[in-house]
Every structure is written in C-alpha cells, then in structure tokens.
Amino acid sequence: MNKDNFYDVIVVGGGHAGTEAALASSRIGASTLLLTHNIETIGQMSCNPAIGGIGKGHLVKEIDALGGVMAIAADAAGIHIRTLNRRKGPAVRATRAQADRQLYRAAIRQAVENQPNLRIFQQGVDDLIMEGDRCCGVVTESGLQFRSHTVVLTVGTFLGGKIHIGDVQQSGGRAGDAPSIALADRLRDMPFRVARLKTGTPPRIDNRTIDYRELEEQPGDTPRPVFSYLGSTADHPQQTVCHITHTNEKTHEIIRSNLNRSAMYSGNIEGVGPRYCPSIEDKVVRFADRNSHQIFIEPEGLNTHEVYPNGISTSLPFEVQIDYVHSIKGFENAHITRAGYAIEYDFFDPRDLKPSLETRFVNNLYFAGQINGTTGYEEAAAQGLIAGMNAARQVQDQDPWTPRRDEAYIGVLIDDLITRGTLEPYRMFTSRAEYRLMLREDNADLRLTERGYQLGLVAEPRWVRFSKKCEQIDSTRDELSSWFVKADSDAAKAIASRFEVPVQKDQTALELLRRPELSCEGLHELFPKNITCSDPAVLEQVEIQVRYQGYIDRQLNEVEKQRRNTDTLIPPSLNYQEVSGLSSEVKQKLIEQRPATVGQAARIPGVTPAAVSLILVSLKKQEMTRAAHAG
C-alpha cells in the first residue's frame, strides 16, 4: 500500500473484467490498485471451464492483440483445444479451449502479481467516495478509505446476487461467496437504471462415478490451435478428451413432472435469462418435440475429479436434480458434488455509459463486465481492458479510445451495449458484426496491435514480433504478384498436378491464389525459392486476404460511406429540443441516450435517416453561429 492510500486508478473486482482492467491501466503507466474480496479467487472461472468459442474466441484474440492476458492464460490452462467452424470460412473460424480452472487462475494471478504499477489488496468494497458528481475513491467493508482519480467497478453478479435452488433462496455472489449488498444499495440510490438478469449452472459431477464406456468421445484438434499470437503449443499443459451424452424421454418426464418446483417456473425469479443458454427446464418445455438434448461433459481440470455437464443448467430442487441426472446415459450412478442453481443479479443499463465505459451520471467512474448486462468471461475481459485503459488515460489527461464496429468485436460489443442496451445477458455472436468478414481471429493483431502499441498497451516483444509478421506478409505478397506463371510452363504443370486445377492462361501467382483449390502453404512447399516465407500464419494471412479481397473491398466501401457519421462528434451540449424537424419520439430517444457521435445516433432504433440529416444540419448551424461570433 502506498503511504497515503492514493492511486491513479482503483479497480474493484478480481474477475475477468477486473484483472484485464487493472493490467491495462498499469501497463500504460497508471498506479493501480486492484481490490478484491478474496485474492484466492482472482481469475476464477465461475461458470463453465472453457474459454473462446464462436464470437468469443474472436474477442480473446483481440484482447491478446491489445496486450491483454486472457489468451496467454488460456494457452497455459487449455487441456482440450479446438478450432470451431474449421471447414467454414476463415471469418467464422474460432478457437475454443477447455481450461483447467486451477491453471487458469494461477496464470492470471501470476500476471497480476508480476505487473509493475499494480498493487492488490483483499477487502470487499461497500461504498464510493464522491466529490460532487465525481467519484474519487472507495470505502471498504471494514471502513478503510482508498482515494484515486478514477474507479473501475467490475463487480459481476455480486450486486444484489440471489441464488435459487428449487424453492430455497439465499443471498450470494456465486455459490460460496458473499454478495455486495451494501454497494448494490449505494448504486441503486444513484440515477442509474437498474434491472435484473439471471443465469444458471448445472449440477457438477464426480468424474469417477460416470460410466464413460458407451459415451461418444470428442478429442481436441491436431494440429492444436494456439490462442495467443505470442504463444505456441509448447505452452499447453497435458491434453485430455471430452465426452458427449444426451438427455432422454425419461429425463424429460422427470423434469416435466417437477416443473412447478423449479424456481423459474414457480415465479420466484424476476430476472431475464439468456435465450441462447436455456435451462434444461426451458428446453423441455419450449422444445417439447425434441426427445433428446446434447450434454458436453467438460473436465474441470487435470487435478480434479469434478466435471461440468454443460447443457443441463437448472433451478430445480436438489433431489430432482439427482433424479434427472441419474436418468442420463453414463450418469446412472453419478455422484453430484455441487447442486445446480440459478442466480439473479442486478445490472446497470449500459445505455447510461459513454463509449469509454465511463458512466454518464458519475464522472471518473467506469463500469465493466457483467455489471453492464453481459455474460461470458471474454465479453467481461474485453470491457475490462477498455475501461481500465480509459480510466488510466483520463488520469493522464488523454482522450478515451474505443475501437469502432469495423475495427473489432470489442467495438461491436461496446457499441451494441451503449446504443441498444440489452434485455438478456448479452453474449457475442458473429452475426452481430456487420463487418464480419473483416473481423477475423486470424487478423486481430493486424487490426489492433499497432493501435495498442501507440496506446502503450502493447509491450516491445509483441511489437517486434508483430512488425516482423507484417513485413513477411508484405514480402510474400510481393513475391506472389511479381511471379508470372506462364500457362505451359513447368511451374504451371506442377501447380496443376498438385492442386488438380489446370492453369489455362498466363497470370501472376497472386491471381492464381484466388482459386479456392490452391493454398499459399502448398505453393510454398512446391516452390520454396519463389515463396520463401515458411511461417504458416503468414501464408494463411496472405491467402485469406487474396480470397476475401472483393468482399473486403465492399465492406471497406461501406465503412467509408459511414465515415462522416462515425467521425462527427455530437457535443454533449446539443439541445435536441431545439433541433428543428425532429419528431418528439426521436427527440426523446436522443435525449435519453445522448449518443457520442452521429453514427451512434443513427444506430439507435427508430432514428431515421431524415433525423440524422436534421442533426447534421443543426450541428452545422451551431458551427456557423460560432464562426460568425468569432469573426
């Protein structure tokens, strides 16, 4: 602790948002304090033991490209790693890993403990210290005061958390941890809009009591994918396999006949659960025609017998959980180690945030993670990184930075949250990104690392490695475009026989590569003297760029068309009541949401192109008035 308990940035919460926030803030040079109610749970995966997946893997790669820790920890902890959508296009390919909980926690803890400028202190936070409309510190549960320039709150499901198992309820953050009631009450007194969400977990099972003999086995991928741009398979621990089983008619019958005892169906839960992660009760009721549902048996780690049966989250009473688990193939004699439960928690309407993730009502206070209505470690970590960085930049008197929707899934995530809000726990999907073909896992570094370096988020080793990759991509493109393959040449024949496509006219190798049958790696293997680089990541990158060229150009064209709106800032002083021609409904929406740019205004549901024109005209009018006064 420094002598006067004063820091540039205080981060409250040691989950995925909190750790990335604290690391980002200290990376760019701000003295940072991470306050957590329990140091042992820093980096804890409180739900299923997996990192990545479609849309989420994209976020992990972006966090990594900006110098974050999540991908490195996922590599250190990944015990079963796959590329999803491998046979579909590069844009939707995504990395997913089963992670050993202990190894993951250890990797995060190590990163946090070894980070210069960062201190950790164990104590729950009960209150915020305010000066006018500015937050300038926190008060812990034992009354200690910590002062700072900015505060980042990443308190997850701990705000007003309530756990339901059947008709039994208890207050709690996640099973075993106390909720932050005092802080929740304090925040509820502020003008933020608050609502409830819910999420659920399945009962956990002892591995040794599962009969795996007849269950479908799911191995990891070979060759094994790697999360971090700095990583390699050498970082991975020992690998394991997963298994898949299914519910059956008997399972569904048990659930149906006990529905009235489920917390969700008895009306005890007011929060809204995610549509994409239904409880087993929901699945049985809403999809009554299905007589079976998939369950992924995910190992919790190498040194534990506990497994996470993904697909049967529930809020039924414990004795019913035992019954339905025993009805499932392989689980006939399963021993449940922890009961499944549903948890309800407060979240704050993210439309009350600025793009920097600073709150609109309290200056110097930032929110990141589940508190903003998102779900998932990756979504939380992405927000944490941006909030922590901007909290530190504010201290350094620098403008905030948030990636745009065409730059990163992180940009899509934050823009969706602050512009449209959310009614259910928000999770990333690739279909949320209108520039999906540009926002790929394979190019997250090309999209973000240079910016990250300028921001001070990216350290020298990553920058050096990235610069080398860029050079190799350029030189490989040069080699391809300056190599002219004549139709009847030996090279053409070799290409024709290797890829089973005739080369009918003279063309450059770059043009040839547009054909889906060819691969850049194959060309390198055939002609190592012409295509000299052997790095698969470089060869893959060149190939994807060539294949997607037409579509990428079209998307860039779209981005360019939006540019004026994206770049035009709306001053907070704009009085929408005085903007001529706007309907009262549109005025209402704009006053409520206070969009930061014209582009953001245009994305608010109900704001028409004509309304956007009227805002532009009004802004121009202000500018002309100012110029007239100045002149």
Added chain:
Amino acid sequence: MASDTIAAVATPRGQGAIGVVKVSGPLAQQVAKSITGQDLQPRQAHYLDLHGQDGDTIDQGIAIYFNRPDSYTGEDVLELQAHGNGFVLDQLLDTVIAEGARLARPGEFTERAFLNNKMDLAQAEAVADLIESNSREAARAAVESLRGEFSRGVAVIRDQLIDARVYIEAALDFSEEEIDFLADSELADRLTALNKSIDSLLSRATEGRLMRDGITVVIVGAPNVGKSSLLNSLTGEDSAIVTDVPGTTRDLLREIIVIDGLPVHIVDTAGLRETHDKVEQEGIRRARQQIESADHILAVREAGQGIDKDLLQGLPIDIAVTWVFNKTDLHEPPIANPDSLVSEIYLSAKTGHGIDQLRSHLKQVAGFTSTPEGAFMARRRHIDALQAVRQLGLSANEHVTGTGAGELAAEDLRMAQDQLNLITGEFGSDDLLGEIFGRFCIGK
C-alpha cells in the same frame, strides 16, 4: 464531405418538355464520362448523345459538369437535361445508379449544399423544413406504394429471406449444436425459392400488372350499374389513349389513360354476383384476381343507392376504395358531406357530368404532386431495393451450391436484408438471433 454519390430526377414527374437528372458526389465525373463518352469541360453545356448501360443512345440532351467546390452542392455535380419523358429519365437514372450512385433521399441535395457551406446561416431553418417535409411526404408515398399485391409480394420475400438467413447464421454461430444447415440441400432450395419470388415480383412490378410507372385502378360493382360506360367515359374524353389492350377474356377490359402525362391503368371487370353460368363464373374469378393486384378500386353504385356492404366485404382490406355513384342524371345526388372519411364521387357517365372530378381524384390517388417525391418515386425506390436483393440472392445461392462458403452467402444475405429493410423497416441482428432461438433449441 460525403463519400457516396447521390442521384435523382430533379424535375416533377410527367410535367414539362425538359427533364433533369442530377448527380452529386465523387463519382459524378466518372458517370459523366460513361454516359456522354466524353471528358466534359466544367461549367459548359454540351449537347450530345446520352448513352445507357449497354451503350445505346437513350436520348439527345444537354450535359453540364460542375467540379467541386464550384457547384450547387459543393461536390462534383453532373446535370443531364433530356426530354421530359418518364421512360427516358428512368433510363438515365438507371444508368447513373448502375455506375455506383444511389437514389438521393428527399432534400439531400440541399442538405449537402448546406453542409458544404453553400448556404448561409439564415437558410438553415429552411433546409431543416425542407428535409422534414420532404421526408414526411416520402414516408407517406412509401406507404402508398407498399399496398396490395406488391406489399404481399414483398412480405413473402422478407419471410423467405429471414428463413434462409436463420438457417445459415445458425450453422455459422452454433456449429456445436446438432445442426448443420449448410450441408443441407434444403438451404439451396430455400434460396432458389427466394430468388424465384423476387424475379416474379420484379417482373410483375416492372412490366405488367404492377406498373412501375402509373397505378392500376379496377372498376367493380354489380352488373348494369354503368361500369363499362364509366370506362368509356373516362377513356373517350381523353385524346391521349396510349394503348387499347384487349382483356384476357371478353369480361376483362384494360385501358391506359394518361392524365397530365401520368399513365393510369384502368381495368373493367365483370359484375360480381352469384351465378351458375360457367363463362361468367370464370369472368368473376378473374375479376377477383384482378382486384387483388389493384392499387386502387373504384366501386360503382347507382346514385340512389348507399354503400354496398356486401361488395365492400368482398374487397381486400388493404386496398383503398373510392365509391363512384353513377347515373346522377336519373337520381339527385345528396348534399356532399365534406367531413366524410369515405371517398365518394357522384357523376353521370352518360352526360359526362362529374367525370373531371373523378379524373382529378385519380390524379391525386396516383400520388401525383408537384414535387418529385411522389408515389412513383417511392415505388422506384422499392424496385431498386428489390433489384439489389435479387443480385445478392443470386450471389448467395452461388456460394451455397458452389464452394459452400457459408460466411460469404451470409454476407450477401445480410446486405440483402439491409436493402429490404428500406422497404419493410428494421430487422436487425438481434431480431435474427431471436428467430434462431425461437426455432432451434440452442445452447448448453
């Protein structure tokens, strides 16, 4: 400075000997070159041939190119002056759009002029008023355009598009579920069905029953109330009958009349009544079919009678109806009620008394106003959007049946949805996710 190029017919539809197409934005010079075949000297009028997309001459006219910032909008501007014929102007506009411009929104030229410092502060309010009133009118015109058969066709296309997207996006975002629709031949079938619906609506919309230029008005009513004499009276007075298309049966008669340069297609139908006569039954069946595709209905009664409730009930609810009470030479018309919400016109087809009133009513119905942003423009926007949807739908189908590149098909269909949203209103990614979660049991 805006980065996209906009275009519009700048003169009111169907009026005047000269029509002007305006283009503003970075592509203006390139468009000028491709339409005139020449590099135009800025700010000079050139009299020359104006070429279409295929290189054929559309018309002879005047082209003037203004380079930025010395133009009305402050951007590169091209003005094409041709004959004030709707068909010619449409072709010119088509060509400009094929070159990469898009249809301007109402008031957008003025908006750009203002944003690019071409107007002074005093004009700001006027600019805002113009944008506001023009877009209100455009919105009303869009509703007018989106009626009857056209509207139903668009609704079908929208459902089919969403359907296809649900399958593709579910396969991309939820590959771990026990669903892989990309590998499914059903998806290709769905895309084929979508493209078929678009083709069919476009061909009907552009060449026949849903004319892009003009509206279709169907005359209905019981036998012998004077429907045919009404048609004769409407067409007979008009010296500018363009065509006299024989009906598909002797019971269905189509005429095109031109009111102030605007074509109005009038179809006379068989009297609607219960009958055992096979030929007449067929005539009535066709009459009903014709009614379904109308933009507007003239329901004819004798002046002494009130509104025919039974007839009204048999008519589609989403098509506007005007009641025409004929034979005022025999029956005294009641005192007109100016507050009535029902459109009623009293006339005598025999003497011609009241026909002018009907003609000006039809003119109003057709959305003909003195600004260019009428129903025709609205329909034109709709057709443009559908044509873009069609292109993208074809491309998506190629990806699915060819390389199986799901993410490229998905990209095409997302853009198609953006285009269709211009007609049907917002359907965003969250709506799509809602559809997916509603149909498939997704999630662990």
